[in-house]
Amino acid sequence: KAGVTQTPRYLIKTRGQQVTLSCSPISGHRSVSWYQQTPGQGLQFLFEYFSETQRNKGNFPGRFSGRQFSNSRSEMNVSTLELGDSALYLCASSLAFGASGVQETQYFGPGTRLLVL
Amino acid sequence: AQSVAQPEDQVNVAEGNPLTVKCTYSVSGNPYLFWYVQYPNRGLQFLLKYITGDNLVKGSYGFEAEFNKSQTSFHLKKPSALVSDSALYFCAVRDMNSGGYQKVTFGTGTKLQVIP
Numbered sequence: 001k002a003g004v005t006q007t008p009r010y011l012i013k014t015r016g017q018q019v020t021l022s023c024s025p026i027s028g029h030r031s032v033s034w035y036q037q038t039p040g041q042g043l044q045f046l047f048e049y050f051s052e053t054q055r056n057k058g059n060f061p062g063r064f065s066g067r068q069f070s071n072s073r074s075e076m077n078v079s080t081l082e083l084g085d086s087a088l089y090l091c092a093s094s095l096a097f098g099a100s101g102v103q104e105t106q107y108f109g110p111g112t113r114l115l116v117l
Numbered sequence: 118a119q120s121v122a123q124p125e126d127q128v129n130v131a132e133g134n135p136l137t138v139k140c141t142y143s144v145s146g147n148p149y150l151f152w153y154v155q156y157p158n159r160g161l162q163f164l165l166k167y168i169t170g171d172n173l174v175k176g177s178y179g180f181e182a183e184f185n186k187s188q189t190s191f192h193l194k195k196p197s198a199l200v201s202d203s204a205l206y207f208c209a210v211r212d213m214n215s216g217g218y219q220k221v222t223f224g225t226g227t228k229l230q231v232i233p
Contacts, residue, residue: 035161043153043207045221056218090161108161 002027004093004109012115018079021112025072025093032074033106034066035090046089049074050096078114086116119144121210123224130198131232138193138227140208144220149211150191152182155226156204164206167191178202198231205229 005024013019025032034046048056049068066076072093078085092106120143130136142148152164165176172184182193191208208224 042225043209043223045223056221058221092161092163106163108163110160 004091004107006089006091006109006112008112009110010113010115012117013081014117015081015083017081018077019081019114020075020077021089021091021114023074023076023091023093023109025074025091026107029093029095029107030072031094031096031104032068032072033092033094034074034076035092036060036087037090037111038084038087046076081116083116086114088113119210119212119220119222121208121222121224123206123208123227125227126225127228127230129230129232132200133197136195136198136202136229136231138206138208138229140191140193140224142189142191142208142210142222144210144212146212149213150182150184151209151211152176152180152191152193153207153209154204155207161207164193198229200231200233203229203231 004026007022011019023032031050033048036044036046045058046060046064047054047066052068063079068074088111090108090111092108094104094106096104122141124139128138150167153161154164155161164180165174165182167174167184173181175181180193180195182191184191205226205228207226211219211221
């Protein structure tokens, strides 16, 4: 079974541009989460989706948005890029949410490394 | 404010010895707690989580973690370290009672170095 795939793997943009990152979960997984990792801020939670609905979101400005499609694939978009948006963006998928409201075991993709110049 | 502290930037342990990676947390409600590991060439991986129930949680690769509510800690442990355990370990907390969106906070990470 294929793992979580993220495209593109590497991306260079300039300030003010916008970018769209894609995440394809493991087949059958219905939950997708997004994270940002930077040397300065560390790991931060961005969004969480299940069955096309955003179930949770982190403390990021409105420039960061996401969505999930009916096939569970997810995209995140960052508009008006800033230098500080340079980061590794990680996507994770899980089968579903447990009764506790937390995802079952998450499986991470390799990430998209975004550089903003 | 919700927070996670991993007080040690790096932990060195000899192969075969027990290892502990420390994590303490602060949340307003009841916590969900997680450990993740990031290997240099294998990306981020989920290790284990505490939701409720038994305070000792067993996870992947022989790791376990103990939830201690009175000390607000969730230390990661393994009885016998392997060189292949060398990696960056992250603790995270999710406030299950925050209402609406549940705040998720990661620690700064602890680099584990297992010495042959």
